[in-house]
Amino acid sequence: MAWFLLVRLLFIGAVTSTAVVLRPLGGELAANLAFGLALAGLIVLFETRLRAASLTHVLGGLIGGAVGLAIAKAIETALFWANTGDTRFMFLRGMVLLVLPYIGLVLGAKRGEWLEPARLIGLFRATGPQRRYKVLDTSVIIDGRIADVCETGFIDGTMVIPQFVLKELQMVADSADTLKRNRGRRGLDILQKIQKMSGVEVTISDVDFPEVREVDLKLIELARTLQGKIVTNDFNLNKVAQLRGVEVLNINQLANSLKPVVLPGEIMKVFILKEGKEYNQGVAYLDDGTMVVVDNARRMISKTIDIVVTSVLQTTAGKMIFGRYIESAPASAPVTPGPATQTAQTPQGASNEKEDPGRRVRPAPQV
Numbered sequence: 365m366a367w368f369l370l371v372r373l374l375f376i377g378a379v380t381s382t383a384v385v386l387r388p389l390g391g392e393l394a395a396n397l398a399f400g401l402a403l404a405g406l407i408v409l410f411e412t413r414l415r416a417a418s419l420t421h422v423l424g425g426l427i428g429g430a431v432g433l434a435i436a437k438a439i440e441t442a443l444f445w446a447n448t449g450d451t452r453f454m455f456l457r458g459m460v461l462l463v464l465p466y467i468g469l470v471l472g473a474k475r476g477e478w479l480e481p482a483r484l485i486g487l488f489r490a491t492g493p494q495r496r497y498k499v500l501d502t503s504v505i506i507d508g509r510i511a512d513v514c515e516t517g518f519i520d521g522t523m524v525i526p527q528f529v530l531k532e533l534q535m536v537a538d539s540a541d542t543l544k545r546n547r548g549r550r551g552l553d554i555l556q557k558i559q560k561m562s563g564v565e566v567t568i569s570d571v572d573f574p575e576v577r578e579v580d581l582k583l584i585e586l587a588r589t590l591q592g593k594i595v596t597n598d599f600n601l602n603k604v605a606q607l608r609g610v611e612v613l614n615i616n617q618l619a620n621s622l623k624p625v626v627l628p629g630e631i632m633k634v635f636i637l638k639e640g641k642e643y644n645q646g647v648a649y650l651d652d653g654t655m656v657v658v659d660n661a662r663r664m665i666s667k668t669i670d671i672v673v674t675s676v677l678q679t680t681a682g683k684m685i686f687g688r689y690i691e692s693a694p695a696s697a698p699v700t701p702g703p704a705t706q707t708a709q710t711p712q713g714a715s716n717e718k719e720d721p722g723r724r725v726r727p728a729p730q731v
Contacts, residue, residue: 372408379404420479427479428472432465439464496521497592498613499569499583502532504596506551509615514564519613522565523558524592528572528582530555584610623652626685628673634687635668636661646689654683661689 383400384393414422439460446453498521504510505525513519533555537548559566569586576582580601587594593611596602605612626632634648634656646661658664658671671687 372411376401376404376408379407417473421473424475424479425469425473428468428470428475429465430468431472432468433461435468436460436464497524497587497590498522499524499526499587499590499592499594500529501583501594501596501598501601502529502536502551502579503598503601504615505529505533505554506536506547507597507615508550508554509619510595511554511557511561513615513618514558515561517563519595521592522567524567524569524586524590525555526569526571526583526586528579530568532579580604584608587611619652620683623654623683624650626673626676626683628675630673631670631690632656632673632687633668633670634658636664636666639665650685654685656685656687659686659688660691664689 380397380400383396383403387393387396389395389399440457443453443457498519500510500523510519514523533548533551535548536544537552539545539548555566558564571586571589573582573585576585580598581604583594583596583601584605587605587610588608593613594601594605595613595615596605597615599616602612602614634650636646636648636658638647639645639662640647640657642659644660644662646658646664648656648658650656656671658669659674661669661671670690672690673685673687675686677684677686
């Protein structure tokens, strides 16, 4: 930044000294000095604003201004027969020389993105349906759910598997750690399964970015080059890609959106699997893995019971459902009688003084 400041100071000094020596405003030194400083300041301000613009917009503005100036000169040449001494003609010529380059400069700068190589190549391509690319991440390949989604046909377009992702999968599959090795081999099996699916187009991309070291940043650059979307379940990659303007398809978000909507007051049937953390709680799980915490259901472990939903909590990991065991509803027979079910049984008409003294407890169904 120091040499930028030095160059600007030298430029301001050169413009100011030129104005002092040539004196465009007349003989007064102070007026020409002020004029030189003001002119140099405006040029430096324009330069700083120009640095923030993209190269394609600057190039577009220059081309548009040049085209506008050429058209203005052509119009002026075509009016050679007019009276050059007439003030109306002089005004018309001045307006043409000012307006047309200005319009060309503004329109060229506004449409500068058409000078990008991808846009220029697209102008010469044959008209047809544009290919939609989905770039697969390492994590989503190992996860495996992408194969089921592709099989259902909900994801269209071309599945792009970068070469650096395959290399990372191979390194995981060759790891000395048994868990990592199994995960890597699972990912390779998932890729092979996707390739064998009918109606799913899979391509291996050899495009690499040697100047970029991290795989996530390479994925972002590849998706930006292909104008495609990244398929992942990595939360951090999702955020970074969105910040860089790349669209992301998150498998975890898709799974959460497909979970059934449960409202407070609804009746649902669950299987109590284990004891909860709080007193007299039971824990159940839905088919999609949603955790259900049921109050007053500790003695119903290993049984399928009806509960009423009291509240639904949305967390970063997913949904948690809280419910209450309906005492009047009979529970189905347990899968395997255990100690929890045996301790919950009380004789007909007896009271359970240890759990809740002074309260009448409904007898548990006999096994």
